[in-house]
Amino acid sequence: DKRLLTIGEVLVEIVATTKGDGFRAAQPLIGPFPSGAPAIFVDQAARIGAEAAIISRVGADDFGKVNLDRLAADGVDISGIAVADDGAPTGSAFVRYRGDGSRAFVFNIAHSACGQLELTREAEAVIERCSHIHVMGTALSAPGLSHLIKAAIVRIKGQGGTLSFDPNLRPEILDTPGLRSALGEILAQTDVFLPSGDEIFLFTEAQDEAGAVKDLLARGIPEIVLKRGAKGASHFCAAGRTDVAPLAVEEIDPTGAGDCFGGAFVGMWLMGHPVEEALAYANAAGxxxxxxxxxMEGTATRAELDQFMKDRTR
Ligand code: ADP
Structure with missing residues (x-):
């Protein structure tokens, strides 16, 4: 089997238990919840049965331990997560839900341990063992991370490995200088592209979905997996198109759906399962x-996803 690697921020989230227009003093909160898009992705990939590793850096504190313990318990190779020896803390985010269900954040990540991520000997050993890298657009907006990710891509692609790419872009980071050209370089090396909704138009002038897909395939991207939120998902390659209908669920918290979808799809893909199967499990994981x-509370094992799908089909 192929072993997958991702690189990026690991943090905790502390979440308001009531909806409202702002945080109130002494309001109820729950957490810390393990988080970070790459961490959610890799946790889901490991839980579905893939060999999966992450390179990151956490503080020598309880929040770091919360993440390390969860990832290790779920089978992720955490040997590439450095624990800071310079007093830098694990990143954290306080989250509240607005009346319309959207989320507002107070981030404490500007000076977090992950900002000083370096290529340690342990991280290098992890890269050497891996034959697939999953790249997230958000990580490329952080200069230190971006440098390390590019070095890992050169190495893994040079070892004959493959690359999956989820642009995962929040609008506020799209204007980061150099980000667009960095994303374009990654796309040119992508084996599986996993955009969400309108992200399919990030790298094409095409005006409609079919045109965008055609353009991307013509540019040599072998596989595209389009996430459609509550409308399911589609897979495109030279051989054609595969759709999967959404499962009927009650949406409690949309956070992490795309990362769980990606972790399940790439995990199944790397284990050699056919596209229909990988897509079905990814759709269920999302x-x-x-x-x-x-x-990260919504990641699931293959057996749990089997049961989840069974409960929703008649
Ligand atoms: P992202 O978080 O990257 O925007 P999406 O919201 O598109 O990703 O969710 C990823 C996938 O998870 C979807 O393509 C779908 O398969 C599944 N999913 C997400 N939200 C729902 C929902 N409300 N009902 C059913 N499936 C969903």
Whole structure:
């Protein structure tokens, strides 16, 4: 089997238990919840049965331990997560839900341990063992991380490995200088592209979905997996198109759906399963994620996803 690697921020989230227009003094909160898009992705990939590793850096504190313990318990190779010896803390985010269900954040990540991520000997050993790298657009907006990710891509692609790419872009980081050209370089090396909704138009002038897909395939991207939120998902390659209908779920917390979808798809893909199967499990993993409060609480094993799908088909 192929072993997958991702690189990026690991943090905790502390979440308001009531909806409202702002945080109030002494209001109820729950957490810390393990989080960080790459961490959610890799946790889901490991839980579905893939060999999966992450390179990151946490503080020598309880929040770091919360993440290390969860990832290790779920089978992720955490040997590439450095623990800071310079007093830098694990990143954290305080989250509240607005009346319309959207989320507002107070981030404490500007000076977090992950900002000083370096290529340690342990990280290098992890890269050497891996034959696939999953790149997240958000990580490329952080200069230190971006440098390390590019070095890992050169190495893994040079070893004959493959690359999956989820642009995962928040609008506020799209204007980061150099980000667009960095993303374009990654796209040119992508084996599986996993955009969400309108992200399919990030790298094409095409005006409609079919045109965008055609353009991307013509440019040599072998596989595209389009996430459609509550409308399911589609896979495109030279051989044609495969759709998967959404599972009926009650959406409690949309955080992490795309990351769980990606972790399940790439995990199954790397284990050699056919596209239909990988897509079905990814669709179930995304739907399962939205039924749980907390970003990483919705990751699921293959057996759990089998049961989840069975409960929703007649
Ligand atoms: P992102 O978080 O990257 O925007 P999406 O919201 O598109 O990703 O969710 C990823 C996938 O999870 C979807 O393509 C779908 O398969 C599944 N999913 C997400 N939300 C729902 C939902 N409300 N009902 C059913 N499936 C969902």
């Amino acid at each position: 739907a399962h994620a939205v039924t749980r409060v907390g970003p």
